[in-house]
Amino acid sequence: MTTDRRVAVVGLGYVGLPLAVSFAEAGLDVEGIDVSETRVGTIRAGRSPIDDISDERLGAALRSGLRVSAHDEARVAEADAVFVCVPTPINSTKDPDLGPVLAAAGYLREHVREGQLIVLQSTTYPGTTMGPFREVLEGSGLVAGKDFDLAYAPERVNPGDPASAARAVPRLVGGMTPRAGERAIALLGHINDTVVSVSSPDAAEMAKLLENVFRNVNIAFVNQLALLCERMDLDVWEIIDAAATKPFGFMRFTPGPGVGGHCIPVDPYYLSWRAREFDFVDRFIELAGDINLAMPRHVVDLVAEALNDRGQAIRGAKVGVVGVAFKPNVQDDRNSPAAEVIAGVTGRGGDVRFHDPHVPSFRDADGVVRDGVDLPSLLAWADVMLVVTAHRAIDWASLYGTADLVVDTVNSSAGHDLAERQVLRLGAGWSGAMATPEHPARR
Secondary structure, eight states: OOOOOEEEEEOOSTTHHHHHHHHHHTTOEEEEEESOHHHHHHHHTTOOSSTTSOHHHHHHHHHTTOEEEEGGGOOGGGOSEEEEOOOOOBOTTSOBOOHHHHHHHHHHHTTOOTTOEEEEOSOOOTTTIIIIIHHHHGGGSOOBTTTBEEEEOOOOOOTTOGGGGSTTSOEEEEESSHHHHHHHHHHHTTTOSOEEEESOHHHHHHHHHHHHHHHHHHHHHHHHHHHHHHHHTOOHHHHHHHHTTOSSSOOOOOOOSOOOSSSTTTHHHHHHHHHHTTTOOOHHHHHHHHHHHHHHHHHHHHHHHHHHHTTOOSTTOEEEEEOOSSSTTOOOOTTOHHHHHHHHHHHTTOEEEEEOTTOSEEEOTTSOEEEOOOHHHHHHHOSEEEEOOOOTTSOHHHHHHHOSOEEESSOTTTTSOOOTTSEEETTTEETTOOOOSSSOOOO
């Protein structure tokens, strides 16, 4: 087998850019390709558009030979192997949208040559690589498994955690043929210490969905437990801490205002959609999705409850949202639950401003774009503060030392000196408050 040294990476987002940089650092000849000329220009200038690749690391990769190209100038046919790392969203009816994947395949169809290896990395349903992705590629007149090799190797990037793209994280490969699998394993072996072969692209696609659906289901479970604890006047955070002392048979998950990012809110619908094609309704997965999708509405109810405790309606109230990224310590706001939360508050007549040290402007679920404000200004303006994302960079001492009323959806108030009924916590009720005839536990 020839040694593959020339690699093209199509799609330079949260998955593709770290992959391209890692291959360049391993000494391979790498070309990164993106459909966005703006992104291409940003990366060429040495400015990383994602959290997990620093400008310094990107600059070093560029100086070592990493090339960054727009679609119309790339030299795809010169590559020995092409990795496809494009988004796999869902549409308005929560069905898979393979548009970006098939567009990438259509682009490669015009450039694929005999002997190339094509590897899809985007998270998708079982049957994509061997089905529509392959069919578009074969529109070139070349046959997968005969004229060119085809494999699936799912990404395992966790935005905000550079270690998730490091050598120590094992990778999966499912090749259409043994040769395709061996080539993909050899290439990924340059940047990963362990590469695990599975029997087929379908198996690798299903394994990736299992990883993400597992998280979605368990988050839904603790979200529902949080709702129950509110009614029982229990503290879900204390209960999770207690259960986590068990050193085996338990994995810690925590509740929150919903799920966000590109994977957890999306991937379960890829699996449930594919299951229906086999006359199988996966009620467990769909129920978990329903529970997590309902959490932003519950958060809006908590805001209304907190304001009502002060004799104020949510209509006309000034609500200061703290954190709009989908997870702590990143600028990534894709599918953030804050979008639905903000739209829900404004839909009930509230006025919203936000503070997020990582996100300068934010679009809510109604399409309204707001610019962020600094924390002192937000504290001075708001009737109630609503914590959605707990970034380390936020001045929590100032927030809890200043705000008279806070709704905390992520337990950011833990460890702070709180006044009685200052903070209403998701899954735990009021700070410092015991049930009384005036303020009974929820039943």
